[in-house]
Amino acid sequence: MDVSIEDLRLRAKRRLPRTLFEFIDGGAQDERTLRANTGDFDRWLMVPQQCVDVSQRPLGTTILGKAATLPLVIAPTGMAGLFRRKGELQAARAARAAGIPYTLSTMASVTIEEVGRDAAASAGDLWFQLYVQKDRGLTRSLVERAKAAGFRVLAVTIDLQQQGQRERDVRNGLTIPPRITLANMLDMTRRLPWIADVLLGPRLTFANFEGTANEKKGLTTLSKHINASFDPALTWADIAAFKQLWGGPVAVKGVLSAEDARRAVDAGCDGVIVSNHGGRQLDCVPSAVAALPGIVDAVAGRAEVIVDGGVRRGSDVIKALALGARACMIGRAMLWGLASGGEAGVGRTLQILKGQIDNGLALLGRPGIASLDRTALAPVDAYAPQAESGRNQRAY
Ligand SMILES: Cc1cc2nc3c(=O)[nH]c(=O)nc-3n(C[C@H](O)[C@H](O)[C@H](O)COP(=O)(O)O)c2cc1C
16 A cells, blocks of 8 residues: 555556656756755744644635645646556546646647547646747647647746756666667566556657657657757747737746746746756756745735645645645656556545645644645744754753
């Protein structure tokens, strides 16, 4: 029985080829930001208040104008079909069943239209994540296709001018599609269920680019595709233009400073997603949770602030909400569920986080997520023995 997100991670580790497990697990260069994303949640403590009636603890909210049963959004993750056949569809169905939004990546292994046509997925709240291409005609057509397929929110990722240097992937020789080589053969012989499900399934491609000049036929690496096709000339003026083109809620994903958050609001964005891409882009940038409070203050209610990076526990979600986030996006936590158990596995991820948020609220003395604010937290330094004389010191 998997009772924590870490349990799902370990199950995913047993099922996936090592190269793919590390593709999910890893980050850029020394992975300092990757570690900080999880570690910096420990810089906040939760301070319970007792004897509060917590018999009702509603977890529902609205996210960018639509009701959600939990303050969670599935983050966009490219090529989820690497981990389970048509992984994006399975995750979208699980999100719909749980009542939260699902974000489809531009780099998905299934097309925008396939998700839009799938009754079990499209009944939910679908968001489309856009990577702006040098070919702006192609970019425009991606946006128009998402609109036509029924996607509600456009999330433009702005932190991928080039791919970050993910050294594990280079060392492992990760290719799309993956291949069996002399170096990984022994490892592959222990992954037969994955081979049957993914490698022997339909050919893995960047499905949304099929039939375009950006289509990559045969083996490629992610960085080759990205560095050849993605537009490093993207500016805030483009973001304002996407807002006009989309005509619905637009969020930018990859904001780490108060200044950029204000620029996003000025460009007309409805949502600001505080994110360092899960520590996979520029290393040594602030963790998501460290960047969050300053951005919440700068936005000052003019847009919704969503945060991702390092969310592994319900307590992480509680802390993010207490710091002013509307919701958290989950990337790896979802992928570990997907890799380990497909649609049901993603359902398990969401169930685990839901149970932990609910339990956390009860024990924190907060009757529902709407009652969370910064008074629920204290910086860990406030409890350091030298912080104050007398108060807060343990009397042993
Ligand atoms: C395997 C993988 C693929 C990803 N692909 C994308 C993508 O296609 N587009 C995007 O905006 N972010 C992508 N991300 C970043 C996630 O959307 C999200 O920002 C990050 O995973 C959050 O951190 P967490 O994994 O600690 O939850 C990817 C992350 C992972 C782990």
